[in-house]
Amino acid sequence: xxxxxxxxxxxxxxxxxxxxxxxxxxxxxxxxxxxxxxxxxxxxxx
Numbered sequence: 001x002x003x004x005x006x007x008x009x010x011x012x013x014x015x016x017x018x019x020x021x022x023x024x025x026x027x028x029x030x031x032x033x034x035x036x037x038x039x040x041x042x043x044x045x046x
Contacts, residue, residue, distance in 0.1 A: 006042030
């Protein structure tokens with residue numbers, strides 16, 4: 001279940017990154033970074 005949550009968080013962050021190409025916002029960048037960290041943690045922790 002943790003790996004599934006991790007993959008979802010990473011793909012949400014990728015989607016937000018694509019959104020950021022058209023609109024640059026600091027809050028979006030912070031959310032992307034947090035989701036990438038959560039996804040990485042969920043995938044890599046056993």
